[in-house]
Amino acid sequence: MVKALAVFLPLLGAFINAWLPGKHSKASRFVSYTVLTAGLAFVVLLSIQLGAWNLADLSNSVIFHSGVGSPPLSINLEITAGGTLAALAMYAAVIFSIHRFALHTPKSQPLILAMLTASLGLLFATDIFNSFVFLEIGSIATIGLTAASRCGSRWEAAIKVALVSGLVTILYLLAVAVLYRSTGMLTMAALGSLSGGAAVLVSILLLTVIVTELKAFPLAGWGLDFYQGASSNVAGLYSATWSLAVLMWAAKVLPLLPIGNPIIYAWIGAGGLVLSQLAGLRAGSAGRILGYSTSAYASLLLVAAGTTTGAFYTRTVLVLMVFSSLSKFSLFMLGNPWKNRGWSGYGTVLMLIPVLLLAGIPPLPVFWAKFAFLKHLALHFPVVFYAVLAGLFLEAVYLFRFWADRSEKISVKAFSKPSAVAGVFIILVAAIWITQLWWGQLDFSGSIIASSTLRNIFHALFAAGTLLCLPGVFKRIGSERNYWFWLLISGASLTLLPAAGNGITFYILWEISAFAAVVGVSKGTGARNGAFWYAVFASFSGYLLLAGILLSRGSFVMAGLPALLMTLAALVKLGQFGTHLWNVRTYPAAPGTMPAYLSGTASKAAVLLLVAVALNATGGALPWGRAMAWAGALTALAGAVLAALAPDYKKLLAYASVSQIGYILVGLGLASILGWTAALYHTVHHMIFKMALFLGAASVLYRTGTTRFNNLGGLVKKMPWTFAFTLIAVISFAGIPPLAGFGGKWLLYNGLVEAGWLPILIVAMFASVVAFLYSYRLLHGVFLGQLSPKNAHAKEAPLALLLPQGILAASIMVLGFKPTLLLNILVPALKAIPGLSGLAPVIQGDMVLTTMGTWNAWMVGIMVMVVFGIAFVFYWISGHKPKYVGQLDIGFAGEMPPSADEVHYSNNFFRPYTRALAFLPRIHAEKIFCGVSKTFSMLGDGVRMLFTGDGRTYLAHSLLFLVLLFVFLNGGM
Amino acid sequence: MIDKVKKELEIRFPLLKLVREQHNYLHVKVGATSAMDAVLTAKTSLGFTTLQLISAVDWMENNAFQVTWILENYSEQEVLLISAYFPRKNCVVPSLSQIWPAASAFEREIYEMFGISFPGNPREGEDFLLEGWKDIPPMRRDFETEEYAMRTFGERQPREHIDPRQYIGDVVGEWNTPMGRNREEEK
Amino acid sequence: MLSNIMSILLTVFTALVWGLLLGGISRTVTAKIHGRMGPRVTQNFIDVWKLFRKTSSIHHGGMFWLAPMFRITGAIAVLLMVPVVVGQNITYNMSFAGDVFLLLYIMFFGCLGMALGAGNSGHPYAVIAVSRGLAQMSSYELSFSVAVVAIAVGLHTFRIEGIVAAQQAGISSWNIFRFPFASAGALIAFLPMQMAYPFGIVLAPQEIPIGPPTEYSSRFLSLMFSGRALFSVAKLLFFVNLLFGGASSWLSLLLKTFLLYMYTVVVSSVFPRFRTEQSIKFLWLVPTTLALVDLVRVML
């Protein structure tokens, strides 16, 4: 009896509140809070008693009867352990949000409490007819709450709810009548004893009711309109209480329906998921977007009900539903710009956590449920698996768009509200707690990359990359915010990445590093767009990787489709031409040293993945190696051309990054020892020079506040050291011999000739020549030429930025003169890999020999240095003392240049080149992507035509759904 | 064709005086106040869309500057000169630089050379040819050119009369340059 | 060791003298084609010495100062990478240290230094010239590298000694006869490499005063002239080794480089200049296609 208080205390409060006089009555608030606190305490006690905190077993329950007589007249509740957790979430949500209603619509407090009671009742109901009562109460409370503020759209939303609940009532009562007539009972268990026509009829009726109430796809229209129309407070509360209750109730009822084969749920769910999420891409308002997300989770529930059973089902559904509801609650609360609109650095993060939760990004709890669930699907229901994966990716896309759109609108005050703080806190604590349960799966033995040498190289690469970015993190400008924390998290998980011993560990570290970096990027000035693109592509590659891991049945990767999926994941992450869009949007937008980290270090994770896939799937040679090499070569070329024409320093570097990564792909695609040596050598080298360049860009940005070439130039006088380090990096990546970059090219060309892939060789060589264009553009555009008066105040970069550059430049010199230092490590390790073909390069002292070529970097370096030294000394001692004159003192047809800006050639730098290329059709990857996005939008629009916004249509949908079910199920029988 | 132009102009500007007329050339003189009207009419109604030149003449005896706008109708190959007299003291002429941007340069030149002001020209007063000129404008007839040159550039060296043939001959003989050699061989 | 150093010094000295002399000869030959008397054959020596002895000089910054040294270092590096006289191992200098790929890339060392100096001079025309030059370079390097790869793959070696050694079986074994298309492509690419007309858009004195070295004067310019002479000899040497069977003696070396140089001079003095984009398109189309023919032949 006492236990039922957890359910009925709010009802009591509602009654008392309803009778209390006055509008802003302190008494009513007091009553509400007292009642809610007491109820919460009861729920906590109950959950402890039932052992709900041990998630392994949620089957404990207590049964409670009350009222008059026996069922169906009495009220029958079964308080389960899982249910108490859901109840906890409901109570928490109400407690954290009720004060908002108290401010604006105090009269709604009884309604809120009534809704809570109805939700709790429905959560625990074991009786069909009891459920009906609670459903009615809930509907009425919803309608009342929604219509409480007298505003057109809210009235409309309320009326739609009323219409639908009317229909639901009719259908439900019909089902109850049939059930009672057939079995004489109204408990849920009685559903199982139905047979024949009655079973079909009841199943159809109840399924229609459930799908309608769940707002699952075909019948989701009213829900979307409701979420859009209702005030965000109401919608938030609704999703945390009533919506959650309906989900849990449906989860309880669905397996009991005598429908024959439950796979039909999965079909409805999976199809609905894909279609509704397509439509979701086109959603505009915040409420509607979250409505689509609700619909997605309802569909997931249907899929779960159709494909899983037992404790696994219960647990999965519980975690998915509770956390998604809570995240939606927080998003509604955060996304509500109800006071003091303003920008907060915390806002982005605050909002990202629920979004990541909804999108199922590790290590947040929804991920674990999704992971287990998807794994199950991948093993047993592959088609459903793909559909669900596609739907989830689409959901992630619009959620990230929502985040990018809304995060600037979060009020600063929201963060100081206890509701938001506590909500986030609870979510996080719960996340860690749930994760604990599954921790046993993580494996850091590093067995994915069998060769410890390669592993150590990557460890060192990631650690060094992260560390070198750290000194400069506080050198921020303007509105850039602190990002060092996220950089550190991302870097730390990357550093762990090579140690991953199984797929799940790899995936988790991969996603943590990616999304921590997303947060880091979002701290930049005007970086929302960049962060959005990064998030979308990161989650796309993440889903590809996840699919690959899940389809590999326990091992890290299997040859065939999983390996292909994971290769694609790596290519997306690398920014292979076509998916390079995120690179060129994200790098320029990222703050401070973040782009150096992203381009120099984080992109190497994809190289690691490619290596891991090749090693685990086939032992080295991927069957699509040649295609990959072609893709890499074309990427190198296209990236180089685009870099040469880029108008912005960071953008140029982003394109250059895309281009240089092409060489790595070519090398890995070769699947020979030479090719892999080249690829890994270039990986190390790319990390070094690209970080040096991006740190240089960060220095320039820090000192001048701009990276547009039009505003830069002539900085060599002001920032000589930055220039020197950039120069070394540039000479190196252009592949000019005494420095390190030549080695990678030489090895790669030798590998390509060895394999006989001459066309690729030509494309790669051409790309490397085009690299001269952008390397000079970079040096001239920023450091040489005339110093703009705007940058007259600029001075040498701070030591925190300069020192890492110096270290990197020094390592370029070392690697350039003694490449054997690295090759002596790489070559033996690669020789040990059985799957790689071809001969290994022979290293004799400083001499590197292949079957066709020779290379002695040390001698070349010494020669160049000696000749240079002799020329220098000769110059110096021959008494030649030229006089320094300023850059404006040039022979300019007898005139004095009017200003530096007018004699600095920077705009449209490679104009002849552009002209010569004019005959080529201008195919931009952007356009292709626009096409893709337009297609999806059109599909989405097509689906959206279902949801007309007219309540009567929704009724028609429900009836049509009923008829279709009837036809289908009868046909099936 | 030019007759038509003349008739048109005569109808619109009764005080117009004809200075000279050829088959595709017409020079007319109008009053100072109607000069702009005449030029604009020629441009808008008569098809003289090209401004070739603006020139000025100092008629010190009449105490007036004559300003002439030379317009061209390219499609008809006709030239129209419209002159007007403006009082010499503090001479002000409306600017055409808003209508023909090219007029700006002519007007700046006339401003420097004659001191005729063209209010409305955005670049009036900028250095054009005489950088930093401080004297009275040099094309005015009251400007004493020779006196100014003496004062500024110094006395001219007195002339010596040398017979060039003899002079060059001597020099060639003495220097014996390659060219000189050639010439001697020719002889 | 000592003899190696002697050989290197001798090579550099000979190349410098020969390069300057070739420059003078080319000026004379061009003048004769124009119907003029033309300067002395030694005019380039006089010019270099005069420039070297000009007294005052200016510089515009560190890279401006260093650029001539980059230039001359790049030239000497290329020179030393190529065997001089076939069979005399002592004159192979540093060619053991690298293969044709190294040579292809180390060629840019001097160009990049020059471009940096031009950039640092702050003269817009210098930079325009660099922009044109780089754009053109990226196009002729395409055909040139296709040709080199075709020859090297066809002979199964990237080592320059190897390439030379494969051509020692008489004139018919010269690569110009064994790989006629690739050779044609390479020889066309040789013209822009030497900045000869019709590809002389980099040093276009009529529109962008002399291009990259606009601001260079006196001793800088003198060094740059020497570097250019050295570099052109280095390139000639490379081409002789690549296509014309190397040189079996110093005399045949001088003869072959002279004839090859005269080819550029003659072509250069009768053609007008391409515009940049015309030049780029031509180089992408004609020599590349020619060289690709041999590459395909090699692949099959």
Add this chain to the structure above:
Amino acid sequence: MYCNHPPEKPGDKKEVLQKITNMARANSLWVTGYGTGCGAIELRPLGTSRFDMERFGIAMRPTPRQADVLIISGYLSTKTLKRVIRVYEQIQDPKYIMALGSCTINGGMYFDSYNTLNVLDKYLPVDVYVMGCMPRPESIIDGFSLLMKKIKEGRATGWKHYKENLDYYRENQKQIIKNWDLPDYNW
């Protein structure tokens, strides 16, 4: 922005290999391609096959940085003088000026003009005058021969004279260039 240091006085110290250097300088005269007046048209034929100045090692350079000789080709207006001063000072030492035509000697037919200077020597150190109006290419080659002779004999020291008497030249220059805005010395 501009280098404002006055030049060092060159003094009279002997250079190493003076004689050879002088020979080289005389035989490799590079001319700045800068036509100041009508005489520039007479310079062009020098490059053609009829006169062929390249046989003396004379070449045109498009930039003052690389040139040795500045040719003042005919009348010189005050506006051009300013540019000529800048070009001349940008030429690296040793440098020579050759003046063509009567105008540079005594003003010629423009002796009484308001903006053409009469005696070039007052403003820039002329090493060789070539007489004529205009001098024919033959005369110019004659002038070059004289210049070469002077250089070989070490007498073409106009540039030293200019640096040593910079104050005198500047005073004269500033007297006629009204808006003087050049640096102290144009390096």
